Amino acid sequence: MTVPLGGIPLADHAAVYAALDRAGFTDLWSSEVAGADAFTPLALAAAWQPRLRLGTAIAPVFTRGPGLLAMSAAALAEAAPGRFALGIGASSPVLVGDWNAIPFTEPFRRTRDVLRFLRAALSGATVDQAYDTFTIRRFTLERPPAVPPPLLLAALRPGMLRLAAAEADGVILNWLAATDVPRALAELGRRRAGFEVVSRIFVCPTEDAAHARALGRRLITSYLTVPAYAEFHRWLGREELLGPMWRAWAAGDRRGAGAAVPDGVVDALVLHGSPERCREQVRRYADAGVDVPVLALLPTPELTAGGAAALADLIARLGDAGTEVA
Template identity: 35%
Template sequence: MERDLHLPVASLPDLDDVVDLFERGESLGYDVAYLPETWGRDAVTTLSLAAERTETIGLGTSILNVYSRSPTLVGQTAATLQEASDDRFRLGIGPSGPQVIENWHGAEFGNPLRRTREYVDVIRQTLSGEEVRYDGEYVQVGGFRLRCDPPEPAPPVEVAAMGPKAVELAGRFADGWHALLFTPDGLRDRLGDLERGASLGDRDPDAVRTTLSLNCCVLEDGERARSLARQHLAFYVGGMGTYYRDALARQGYEERANAIYDAWQAGDREEALAAIDDDLLDKLTVSGTPEQARRALDRFEAVDGLDAVAVSFPRGAETGEIRETMAALAPA
């Protein structure tokens, strides 16, 4: 079982603070440090700086969305970051959600599964160094070829997915699956979808690296840690469109998911937080004191078929609290 990081990129005071977390993660023995790309600082520039200031830790995106950049540009970016990092890069892509794509990027959010599949195909063609010709439903490319040498080895192309069909797609076509907002039992269900997808693609499911991005907050002040984790969970289920609400509902928590969502949408933050009891918080996060958190992490790492847990952090955590959590959950 590998231990990764899913680092914040937008909210820290300055860019140097973000890159410092990569250096700390490397010194603590983490395997890969991923960056999301939401709002604020972009992931590509930040990863370029991290590649310059680290030597051994893997670097990746989790995720670049498949709407705001063309697939050939994503392929060029992956090739460049692979070169900049001396072959330590992993490309994570995914559709994100309609709230982000339509409201922030002004693009139509349509048929995300098909679009993701086409991006995987074109990115791989781009990274091969061969001429790219592709006539898809959403992507049409003719005559493009990298002018520089293609990366050798090419970086893995991983896919973020939450629903059954999306996870099946990851198992069938991608080099890895990024999971988010899963209980251990919910994760086991989706791993079955991954295996089915691998079978449809005549692939070995063990060849698909599975990574769970897990909301973690570990402090000597355990109540503060749990409060931050609860606020983060309420924000995602209640405030980030319906994808996270629906993902939680599929795992047997439909009534609770709707209660969080409805309260948040009505502006009742306290009611949304109250709908997340301690049992649900423990099933979806690792939060509390170091002793509590290590036991909680064991429950996730015991899931058969999971290759890595990526320690992520609540959106309200301060820089010192992120560093404390990283140190508490560092690989042995």
């Protein structure tokens, strides 16, 4: 499950994490946009739930210096030895440039360089090296983790997917349909033993299709108009389906952009229906080759009306029948 869950204070997540563990969820994965940072929710989980695996999906490679990113990862790996995975990625020009006042330049090379730096630093080595996008002078972690975390790379298109296959311990996919998974995995080629495929999957567990599709359209127009995601979906073959949305967005017609997103695209990218139906749809990702399907839970009318009791029931139903989801 993606954590933290919206509308619930971090201090109250102990009960949420316990419910997820009871329901059979195996992993907690954080994200980092404009809410909680990627590490704090997982640090709490490390103390509260000693069985759950933890991961960042993702920590951006621009918004922390390489040394600080290594320190944050090492601390969490020390707090949860053997059950933390560090997912990193380029993020986006909005988050990096507009919100953090950091130039978003050469994202591929920056991501590659940070990945290589982290591999060395988290092993306990002293890093004294000029990379293509930054230079590190004699950095050594004072507390290198006894069990270095696996390094996973967020990737969309062929270049980053191939980098993940060549140098990372896994890949993190996002904003793709189950039917898109084979196209992405084909770029990875033959994978090493232990290489993991993680995918974030947006889930709106309600039978109110109008609510789910309205929310899905807002998310799609927010995310898939970002250049990297737009090019990703062009690569996946959605130029004809999403071209009207992109053209309306470029013309400043936000309402028209949302209206131009076909129901079929929304339904493929934002799963909805009963919790049991959502679970069945998540299974399609696993069947297509995803090792760790990570649910990103979206608000529903039932959750809004039912509060904590509705959330507890939903978690139990999503994790029921022995289905292992993250």
